[in-house]
Amino acid sequence: MNEKTVITARDLKKYYTVKEGMFFKTSATLKALDGASFTITAGKTFSVVGESGCGKSTLARLITMIERPTSGDFEVDGINAVTSGLHAMKALREKVQIVFQDPYGSLNPRKKVGSILEEPLKINTDLTKVQRREKSLAMMEKVGLSPEHYARYPHMFSGGQRQRIAVARALMLNPALVVADEPVSALDVSVQAQALNLLMDLQDEMNLAYLFISHDLSVVRLISDEVMVMYLGRPVEQGEKNTIFDNPLHPYTMALLAATPHVDKNARKDRIRLSGEIPSPLNPPPGCTFHQRCAHMTDICKESAPELRLVADRMVSCHHAEKFC
Amino acid sequence: MSETTAITQGNAAPPHPLKEFWKYFSENKGAVIGLYFIIFAIIVAVFANILAPYSPFEQYRDAILQPPIWMHGGSSKFFLGTDDVGRDILSRLIYGSRLSLFVGVIVVTISLAAGMILGVTSGYLGGYYEVIVMRAMDIILALPSLLLALAIVAILGPSLKNAIIAIAIVVLPHYVRLTRASVMAEKSKDYVTASKVCGSGPFRMMFAVLLPNCMAPLIVQATLGFSNAILDAAALGFLGMGAQPPTPEWGAMLANALQFIQRAWWVVTFPGLAILLTVLAFNLAGDGLRDALDPKMKR
Numbered sequence: 001m002n003e004k005t006v007i008t009a010r011d012l013k014k015y016y017t018v019k020e021g022m023f024f025k026t027s028a029t030l031k032a033l034d035g036a037s038f039t040i041t042a043g044k045t046f047s048v049v050g051e052s053g054c055g056k057s058t059l060a061r062l063i064t065m066i067e068r069p070t071s072g073d074f075e076v077d078g079i080n081a082v083t084s085g086l087h088a089m090k091a092l093r094e095k096v097q098i099v100f101q102d103p104y105g106s107l108n109p110r111k112k113v114g115s116i117l118e119e120p121l122k123i124n125t126d127l128t129k130v131q132r133r134e135k136s137l138a139m140m141e142k143v144g145l146s147p148e149h150y151a152r153y154p155h156m157f158s159g160g161q162r163q164r165i166a167v168a169r170a171l172m173l174n175p176a177l178v179v180a181d182e183p184v185s186a187l188d189v190s191v192q193a194q195a196l197n198l199l200m201d202l203q204d205e206m207n208l209a210y211l212f213i214s215h216d217l218s219v220v221r222l223i224s225d226e227v228m229v230m231y232l233g234r235p236v237e238q239g240e241k242n243t244i245f246d247n248p249l250h251p252y253t254m255a256l257l258a259a260t261p262h263v264d265k266n267a268r269k270d271r272i273r274l275s276g277e278i279p280s281p282l283n284p285p286p287g288c289t290f291h292q293r294c295a296h297m298t299d300i301c302k303e304s305a306p307e308l309r310l311v312a313d314r315m316v317s318c319h320h321a322e323k324f325c
Numbered sequence: 326m327s328e329t330t331a332i333t334q335g336n337a338a339p340p341h342p343l344k345e346f347w348k349y350f351s352e353n354k355g356a357v358i359g360l361y362f363i364i365f366a367i368i369v370a371v372f373a374n375i376l377a378p379y380s381p382f383e384q385y386r387d388a389i390l391q392p393p394i395w396m397h398g399g400s401s402k403f404f405l406g407t408d409d410v411g412r413d414i415l416s417r418l419i420y421g422s423r424l425s426l427f428v429g430v431i432v433v434t435i436s437l438a439a440g441m442i443l444g445v446t447s448g449y450l451g452g453y454y455e456v457i458v459m460r461a462m463d464i465i466l467a468l469p470s471l472l473l474a475l476a477i478v479a480i481l482g483p484s485l486k487n488a489i490i491a492i493a494i495v496v497l498p499h500y501v502r503l504t505r506a507s508v509m510a511e512k513s514k515d516y517v518t519a520s521k522v523c524g525s526g527p528f529r530m531m532f533a534v535l536l537p538n539c540m541a542p543l544i545v546q547a548t549l550g551f552s553n554a555i556l557d558a559a560a561l562g563f564l565g566m567g568a569q570p571p572t573p574e575w576g577a578m579l580a581n582a583l584q585f586i587q588r589a590w591w592v593v594t595f596p597g598l599a600i601l602l603t604v605l606a607f608n609l610a611g612d613g614l615r616d617a618l619d620p621k622m623k624r
Contacts, residue, residue, distance in 0.1 A: 064522050093524045106515035110537040120523040169519065 006176045006209040007063070007096075008039045009074035014058050014067065018282065028282050032058040034233040035072070038226075040177065043203060045210040047220040047241075049256065050230035051278060056213045058233075060181045063211060064098045065089065077176055094124055097170035101182040103162035107154035113140075113165055114150040120172045136172065142205075143168045143198060160191035167198065171206065179211045184219060196223060217260045221245055229253045232281055232289045239314025249311055249321045251294045288319065296320055349617040356613020362606035370422040377416040378404070381573040385411040390589045406591045408582060414591065417573035418599050424574045425555045425603060428489055432554035433547050435493040440500020441543065445531045447501070448508030459505070462498035470495045471560055478566040485558075485574065488567035492557045496550055503546055507539035541618040548611035552604040559600050575600050 014033040019025045033055040040046045048056050061067045063074065065081060073082035076092050084092075097120075100106040107116055117136035121127055127135070137147055143164045154162060163183060170178050180199065184192040200223060203210060214220050220227060221241065228238040229252065237250040248254045255272040262268045274293045279285050285292050291301035300319050311321040351357055369376060385407060392399045393406045405414040443462075447455040465473065477491035511517060512535065520534050561567035562576025570581060575596040582592035 066518060066521060090524060093522065096522075098519065098522050100515040100519065102515060106519055108516045108520070108534060108538070119520065119525075123524045123526075123529070166519075169523075173523075 004042045006040050006042050007074060007076050007211075009063070009072070010037050011072040012036045012059065012062055012069050012074060013071045014055075014062055015070045030282050031233050031284065032281065033062065033069075036228070036230075036235055037072075038228060038238065040209045040211060040226075042176065042209050043207045044225040045203065045212050045223050046226045046228065047212045047214060047224035048228050048230060049214060049217060049220055051215060053232075053278060053281065054230040055233040056215075056230060057181055060098065060179045060211070060213055063177070064096050064179050065093060090124075094120075094173040095176045096179065097173065097175040097177075098179045098181060099163070099166050099170050099183045102186050103159050103166055104186075106166050107162055107169075109154055112151050112153055113145075113157075116154070116165065117169055117172055120169065124173060136168075139168045139172060142171075142202070158191075159187050160194060163187060163191075163195050164198065167195075167202070171202065171208075174206070175208070177209045177211060179213070181213045182215070183212075185214065185216060192219070199223070217256060229256065232279065232284055234289065234317065235308060235315070236290065236318070237314060237316045238308070239316075243312070243314050247312070247325075249314070249316045249324045250290075250318045251296050251324075252290050254324075288317075296323070346617055350613050353613040353616055355609040356616075359606040359609030359611075359613065362602060363610060366422055366426060366603055366606070369419055370426045373419045373423055377413075377419040379413040379416040381412065381417045381420040382571055383412065383416075385413070387411070390585065390592070392589070393591050405595050406589070408578075408592050409585060409589075412571075414595055417578060418575070418595060421573040421575045421578065421596070421599065422603075424485070424568060424572065425558065425600075428485070428492075428558040429551040429554045429607075431489050432493045432496065432558075433551050435489075436497045436500055436550065437543065437547050439493075440497050441504050441536065443497075444501040444504025445508050445536055445539070448505035449512065449527065449531045449535065455505075458501065462501050465495065466498045471557065474557060474561060475564065475566055478561060483566045483569065485568040485572065488558055488561045491561070492554050495557070496553060499546060499550070500543065503542055504536075504539055507542060508535050511535050511538050544618065545611055545615040548607060548614055552607035552611070555600065555607070556604055 012033060013031070013035055016030040016032055017027050018030050019027050036055075036059060038046060048059060050056055058067075062069050069082060073080055075081065076095050079088055079092060081089070081092050111119075114133065114136055117139060118132045121132045121135060133150075137150060140147065140149065145161065145164055145168070149157070149161075154165065157165065163186075167183075183199070184195050187195055196219065199210070202208060210223075212220070212224060224241045226239065227241050227244050228235050229244070229250065230236065231252050237244060237248065237253045244253060245257065248257055251272075255274050258270060258272045272295070276293050279289065279292065286305075287303050288294070288297075288301040288306050291297045294301065298320070304319075306317045306319045308315045308317045309321075312325050350360075385403075388400070388403060388407050389411045390409055391403050391407045391411075394401055394404050396406075399406065403413050403415070405418070407413055408417070443458050447458040474488070474491040474495045477494060478487050481487035481490065508531075517530070517534060520530060525534060558567055558574070559576030559579070562574045562578075563580040565577075565580060568574035568577045570577060578596040579593060579600075582589075582596075586593050
């Protein structure tokens with residue numbers, strides 16, 4: 001398989017300005033994403049994990065060019081997506097597509113499946129009507145829909161089938177990278193496996209790179225090659241899947257992994273209970289953002305924020321990472 | 326739309342949308358009666374020259390203020406009697422339906438089209454453009470509608486055409502607000518973002534993606550607005566600012582006959598009844614339409 005780099009992101013940041021108060025408005029900066037760097041090669045899956053509000057979906061919105069980053073940049077197929085002009089952006093749009101979490105909201109209820117699938121072609125290519133129809137029928141077959149579904153409306157489908165339509169739409173333009181924003185978490189567990197298998201089959205067939213966003217660690221373990229764990233807008237641990245799952249070095253990753261349910265009694269780890277709530281990203285704690293909930297906290301954690309550094313084959317941002325090796 | 330159809334997906338072909346619509350619409354008896362009356366009114370308006378026994382302008386000087394056929398002194402010549410200059414009231418009502426429906430159609434078309442464009446653009450683009458458009462609509466809403474219509478007609482000069490323009494301006498804010506509200510609700514949905522990721526431009530987003538999903542409340546508002554337009558046109562006609570005599574417009578007919586209300590009730594009653602029934606029919610049908618199109622009312 002070809003080892004071409006599809007996307008390189010460098011220190012991506014997204015800050016929002018929020019107004020607070022009813023009458024005397026003060027503005028505060030919300031650091032939704034505070035420095036994420038990664039590369040994904042063709043045919044590989046890069047997973048982003050973390051609890052709600054940690055910046056996973058913000059990352060998805062930046063990579064799909066729905067929003068522009070506050071600072072940092074990323075390259076898709078060697079073209080810089082932040083600094084290049086409108087014309088190059090249009091070409092890049094075709095290369096990055098997205099599959100959303102909620103298959104009920106992501107399909108236009110007034111359009112038939114056929115015209116939903118053909119919309120990307122209509123905008124970006126000059127294929128004729130017949131060619132577009134052929135292409136979308138071929139894609140429907142690929143994702144396991146039958147030709148008679150072509151003229152139906154989205155509300156006639158089940159959640160799993162809708163997600164197949166959403167996947168088909170994302171693949172219509174032959175993208176290099178598909179951002180999957182929790183693509184299976186809205187589906188029944190029985191359907192989740194089908195959807196994941198479909199995604200993996202398509203990855204092999206079309207040599208796709210996935211940016212897979214999830215909070216379900218068992219799903220992530222199944223499909224990823226690399227994992228990035230995020231907490232409060234920052235990556236806390238990042239590396240090969242097995243390195244991280246077998247021997248996590250950040251206390252937050254440890255807590256996440258310990259919280260994954262297991263059927264096998266012996267595989268269960270001792271629960272690590274995190275005390276307290278996730279802090280507000282409007283007012284993050286000083287020093288290490290995780291120190292208030294961390295069992296291994298020492299004085300240095302309160303004072304200085306740990307940098308991401310290389311420890312035992314992965315990037316981790318913890319002052320005490322060596323202790324856990 | 327409903328969860329039940331999602332479960333039966335696959336083999337069973339779903340009912341045609343129009344068939345499904347009719348099923349829900351026909352549950353409301355009032356709406357069906359309203360719809361029948363509207364169809365009746367349209368037929369009367371279209372075939373007015375065949376149905377009307379006389380010309381609406383012809384004056385029969387030997388039969389001034391003749392009562393309807395079933396009253397003492399009525400004749401079979403004039404079914405609903407005659408007015409103060411001897412014109413056949415039935416013929417005038419039949420021709421008047423043309424004007425009323427015409428007013429409704431034109432007012433709704435103008436205000437719906439302008440309202441949709443202003444609403445979609447202001448909801449989608451936002452910023453200063455939205456502020457300007459919405460404050461302008463608030464100003465129109467802040468004035469009593471009939472007073473504003475009167476003022477506009479007074480500036481443009483009294484005629485049916487100017488009355489139509491005035492009414493269209495007065496009802497415009499309802500369409501703008503309604504469209505903007507639905508656009509803002511739809512804008513945050515994932516399918517809109519997906520379309521953006523595919524590269525849709527703003528024009529396509531507004532009119533091909535967002536607008537079709539905002540139509541249901543607009544259709545209902547348009548139906549109800551139809552009756553409002555007829556009523557407002559009649560009110561302007563009554564005040565002498567709409568259709569000018571001898572045009573057989575229902576509101577103007579009421580106004581001209583006001584002085585005979587003691588002596589000859591039929592001159593006033595029949596145009597009034599015609600307005601009442603038409604407005605009622607449109608309101609009932611609009612109500613049924615709202616219920617039929619609202620997914621929350623479906624079982």
